[in-house]
Amino acid sequence: MRTSSKKGKLALVAGEGDLPLVILKNLVASGETPVVYAIRPDWQDIEAYGVSVIPVKEINLVKIFGSLVFRRIKRLLLAGYVSKTVIYDDSADSEIKGIVAGLDDRNDHALLGAVIDRVEKLGISVLGYDSILPDMIAPEGRIAGPEPSSSDLVDVDYGRAVLGRLLPLSFGQSLVVCRRSVVAVEAMEGTDETVKRAGDISGAGVLVKGMRADQDRRYDIPVVGTKTLDSMSESGLSCLAVEAGNVLIMDREKLSEAASRLGISVIGVASCPSS
Amino acid sequence: MRTSSKKGKLALVAGEGDLPLVILKNLVASGETPVVYAIRPDWQDIEAYGVSVIPVKEINLVKIFGSLVFRRIKRLLLAGYVSKTVIYDDSADSEIKGIVAGLDDRNDHALLGAVIDRVEKLGISVLGYDSILPDMIAPEGRIAGPEPSSSDLVDVDYGRAVLGRLLPLSFGQSLVVCRRSVVAVEAMEGTDETVKRAGDISGAGVLVKGMRADQDRRYDIPVVGTKTLDSMSESGLSCLAVEAGNVLIMDREKLSEAASRLGISVIGVASCPSS
Numbered sequence: 001m002r003t004s005s006k007k008g009k010l011a012l013v014a015g016e017g018d019l020p021l022v023i024l025k026n027l028v029a030s031g032e033t034p035v036v037y038a039i040r041p042d043w044q045d046i047e048a049y050g051v052s053v054i055p056v057k058e059i060n061l062v063k064i065f066g067s068l069v070f071r072r073i074k075r076l077l078l079a080g081y082v083s084k085t086v087i088y089d090d091s092a093d094s095e096i097k098g099i100v101a102g103l104d105d106r107n108d109h110a111l112l113g114a115v116i117d118r119v120e121k122l123g124i125s126v127l128g129y130d131s132i133l134p135d136m137i138a139p140e141g142r143i144a145g146p147e148p149s150s151s152d153l154v155d156v157d158y159g160r161a162v163l164g165r166l167l168p169l170s171f172g173q174s175l176v177v178c179r180r181s182v183v184a185v186e187a188m189e190g191t192d193e194t195v196k197r198a199g200d201i202s203g204a205g206v207l208v209k210g211m212r213a214d215q216d217r218r219y220d221i222p223v224v225g226t227k228t229l230d231s232m233s234e235s236g237l238s239c240l241a242v243e244a245g246n247v248l249i250m251d252r253e254k255l256s257e258a259a260s261r262l263g264i265s266v267i268g269v270a271s272c273p274s275s
Numbered sequence: 276m277r278t279s280s281k282k283g284k285l286a287l288v289a290g291e292g293d294l295p296l297v298i299l300k301n302l303v304a305s306g307e308t309p310v311v312y313a314i315r316p317d318w319q320d321i322e323a324y325g326v327s328v329i330p331v332k333e334i335n336l337v338k339i340f341g342s343l344v345f346r347r348i349k350r351l352l353l354a355g356y357v358s359k360t361v362i363y364d365d366s367a368d369s370e371i372k373g374i375v376a377g378l379d380d381r382n383d384h385a386l387l388g389a390v391i392d393r394v395e396k397l398g399i400s401v402l403g404y405d406s407i408l409p410d411m412i413a414p415e416g417r418i419a420g421p422e423p424s425s426s427d428l429v430d431v432d433y434g435r436a437v438l439g440r441l442l443p444l445s446f447g448q449s450l451v452v453c454r455r456s457v458v459a460v461e462a463m464e465g466t467d468e469t470v471k472r473a474g475d476i477s478g479a480g481v482l483v484k485g486m487r488a489d490q491d492r493r494y495d496i497p498v499v500g501t502k503t504l505d506s507m508s509e510s511g512l513s514c515l516a517v518e519a520g521n522v523l524i525m526d527r528e529k530l531s532e533a534a535s536r537l538g539i540s541v542i543g544v545a546s547c548p549s550s
Contacts, residue, residue, distance in 0.1 A: 166440075171456070182447070182463070188459065197464055
């Protein structure tokens with residue numbers, strides 16, 4: 001179905017990593033033909049999808065906003081990693097300098113939020129993945145692999161209760177539970193390091209992952225994929241539980257294959273209770 | 276001052292590690308001459324302190340309780356690590372089997388709590404370190420090293436607020452904060468590993484350590500010492516903040532020397548607010 005014309009022209013801002021390519025593949029499959037602003041060195045990869053690509057070598061917001069308006073873009077999707085050095089460059093344009101000057105807190109999170117507010121003032125909606133790619137968002141229930149064991153479900157429930165207390169605290173997104181004890185908690189080291197540590201300590205257990213209260217579903221949603229399952233398998237973990245509606249699955253087909261092959265259950269659970 | 280006779284005979288149950296030796300040194304210095312039950316291979320070290328030593332090779336509670344009563348012990352202090360394998364041995368005596376049978380939850384924590392309840396039923400008080408060795412417990416205010424910087428104090432306050440939310444959750448005891456962001460959170464890996472990870476990620480920041488809600492000040496109090504400061508120094512951390520009243524300092528004199536030499540501030544802070 002072609003919905004672009006009805007809903008307004010779509011642009012994808014593609015940072016680094018595989019996520020923008022997977023998003024683009026899914027967008028094209030759903031009938032969307034976005035203009036892609038590529039903030040990544042390998043922008044030629046993107047042309048293979050038959051869409052227009054605008055390589056962005058330095059982030060000049062005056063130019064980018066002008067281009068969005070000129071092309072009558074009405075909807076914007078953000079995906080992938082953008083290096084902080086690019087944003088805090090000394091050669092920042094007047095638009096960025098103005099935004100930075102208006103910030104109370106000079107961190108990446110506040111800056112990106114302010115840039116998005118500015119984009120929306122141009123009459124462009126910044127989309128959540130759930131609104132445009134609902135199939136990529138974790139649903140509730142079994143997602144891939146075997147049914148979880150009853151003892152894994154006990155650990156998942158325990159992990160959900162603990163994670164519900166952590167997610168409002170602005171750090172980390174995941175933890176590993178084994179026999180109703182918290183083995184490892186993620187802060188800045190990332191999920192893979194956390195899983196690896198749990199492998200060294202318990203060599204068994206479940207991984208529970210959710211979205212922090214300070215994350216924005218439109219540009220900062222937690223992601224899981226086959227890499228997550230590979231780490232879990234190396235560490236002896238048997239079940240991945242993700243918050244339904246709040247976690248993006250990189251490539252459902254590959255994830256299903258890996259989950260079955262590795263014998264890891266992947267399930268979506270209701271949002272972690274925060275109290 | 277000799278207070279033993281007035282307060283009743285004291286026994287020290289000495290597990291493995293340096294802590295029992297430091298405790299014993301402090302006890303002797305304060306005029307106490309405890310009987311030592313040594314659940315550790317190197318019990319000969321203990322005789323150097325001029326106290327009676329009873330080497331315990333297998334934990335037979337019937338025998339130990341009998342000995343405590345026979346010696347008219349009235350006060351008991353527990354220190355050091357006791358291997359779980361010793362306790363859950365198949366050769367457990369009838370007293371242990373009875374205690375284990377009465378447990379709802381068969382974990383080390385519940386077992387030790389039940390053993391202590393049993394000891395107290397014999398008319399023996401299990402002491403907290405604060406009651407018998409108040410000088411070893413972290414006070415509020417500056418403890419060692421230089422005055423903390425104002426930015427470190429901001430990070431300590433932030434860490435206290437986060438730790439106050441974590442300590443009721445039955446995992447970990449410490450976290451590292453750098454520029455009002457949580458860098459690393461301790462679960463089962465222990466404080467040293469957590470500090471090491473923070474070194475790899477931020478290479479700067481403060482360590483905040485407190486006592487979990489499920490810890491018992493009488494036998495499971497958090498400990499800091501020069502080893503903590505050495506890890507912090509290697510990781511570039513500049514301030515150690517411990518919960519006043521809830522953390523034991525291994526050797527105050529050595530800690531002071533190390534803190535000054537390494538330029539690390541050690542401070543005691545009021546209990547972390549739990550909400």
